[in-house]
Amino acid sequence: MTAGSRPRAAMYVAGGISSVGTQMTMLALPWLVLETTGSAARTGLVYAVQVLPMALLGFVGGSVLQRLGARRTMLVADAARAPLVALVPILHATGALHLGTLLSLVALTGLFGVPYAASQRVLAMDLIGASPRALSQAYGVLDGIYNVAAVGGPALAGTLIALLGPATVLWIDAASYVASFLVLLTLVPRTAGGAAPAAQQHDVWAGLRYLRTDRFLGQAVISTVLFGFVLRVLAISLPLLAYTRFGHDARAGGLLVAGSGAGALLGSLVTYLVASRLDPVRLARTAMVLIALPLWFLLLPVPPAALVVAVAVSSAAVTVSNAPYAAIVSVRAPAGLLPSVIQTVITVGSIAGPLGLLLAGVLTDRVGIEACLLVVAVTASIATVNVLFALTRLVSDTTATPAPERTLGHV
Numbered sequence: 230m231t232a233g234s235r236p237r238a239a240m241y242v243a244g245g246i247s248s249v250g251t252q253m254t255m256l257a258l259p260w261l262v263l264e265t266t267g268s269a270a271r272t273g274l275v276y277a278v279q280v281l282p283m284a285l286l287g288f289v290g291g292s293v294l295q296r297l298g299a300r301r302t303m304l305v306a307d308a309a310r311a312p313l314v315a316l317v318p319i320l321h322a323t324g325a326l327h328l329g330t331l332l333s334l335v336a337l338t339g340l341f342g343v344p345y346a347a348s349q350r351v352l353a354m355d356l357i358g359a360s361p362r363a364l365s366q367a368y369g370v371l372d373g374i375y376n377v378a379a380v381g382g383p384a385l386a387g388t389l390i391a392l393l394g395p396a397t398v399l400w401i402d403a404a405s406y407v408a409s410f411l412v413l414l415t416l417v418p419r420t421a422g423g424a425a426p427a428a429q430q431h432d433v434w435a436g437l438r439y440l441r442t443d444r445f446l447g448q449a450v451i452s453t454v455l456f457g458f459v460l461r462v463l464a465i466s467l468p469l470l471a472y473t474r475f476g477h478d479a480r481a482g483g484l485l486v487a488g489s490g491a492g493a494l495l496g497s498l499v500t501y502l503v504a505s506r507l508d509p510v511r512l513a514r515t516a517m518v519l520i521a522l523p524l525w526f527l528l529l530p531v532p533p534a535a536l537v538v539a540v541a542v543s544s545a546a547v548t549v550s551n552a553p554y555a556a557i558v559s560v561r562a563p564a565g566l567l568p569s570v571i572q573t574v575i576t577v578g579s580i581a582g583p584l585g586l587l588l589a590g591v592l593t594d595r596v597g598i599e600a601c602l603l604v605v606a607v608t609a610s611i612a613t614v615n616v617l618f619a620l621t622r623l624v625s626d627t628t629a630t631p632a633p634e635r636t637l638g639h640v
Contacts, residue, residue: 235416239413240413241370244349244371247405248374250314250382250403250404252378253398253401254399257395258279260390264395275331278332278336278339282336291568291571300421303345303409303413305341307410310403312403314402314403315399315400318396349371350371350555352421353368353371354567356417365504365555365556366500366552377497380494436570440573445557445619446561446574448616449615449616453578459524459585459608459612461589462589464489467486469598470536484534485540489544492541496548499549500549500552510553513554516547516549517612517617518613524605524610525606528599558571
């Protein structure tokens, strides 16, 4: 391994360890509440509090990232989350863990995780450079690590909870953050992912303002919001589809959800293999179409296996589209605003998620699962058409006024 590749490998390893810890915590914390109180309402509240900070404070995360820099932000996040998670089993063992205390610890843990994903992308660009294809591949690896953690983390946590109990699993989760911290501290240079200029460090809305002034990003971010909505609705709709269309068949529901996870992993592999060979714009165009098109098959009276394939293809395309889109954003945004812009895009993508979760159940109860799936397909198609127009505009602008640096290359 060369000296230049060692920091990149460390970034991937640290991200993987941290992601697995986060996913394990997502299951272990609610399970601890359910096991100790038997209350589904309290369990749901703990789960919601874990994901709420991104929707409420995502824009603030961009300002923190601007001020501290990517490497330091990741170090602070890991260093803070380790003791916060460890406090839960400590207080539980002493009988001092009350609901209000737990919710506070959960909220703080989620808060420190807000800028982590954006920090990884900023750090990747600093380590790799502004090559769109190399960035697409690197972002594909980061997405792949997250997808593996999203599938393997809960499964590992479930196994360990059954063997050791949720409190012990939380100790393991805390240790994972310590391990991630040590990898970043010792193997990633201090000069990587530095802070933004002082004038930009406290501007919470700098990224959002830039999106409003950039013609391509201002249009494309509308699709980011719509896709964020669609993915949340789809997450609820898949088990509801199996329940209503296939006679309450839990196996069909499990296959549909598994198909989504398998598709995401497949998409990560495809991204790694093709991202360095294909232009990001071309790759994004193809992937965007393949997100929306298979969702129309969910409306057809076909066997569960056909629906699993459709869900897997769409999910794979989501993963494939993320990497080139993030690369385009990274190359297009001014270097001084990059942390804030990336954090803003991630935050905007999560804003409509809670609405999607609420709307899916309401629509299904009132007008049926078919209407809910129609909303999914139509919304995804609108988002795809919008981003295709934005990419066409990007190609025209790049061809008309090619930039000497941070170029998107041949499109």
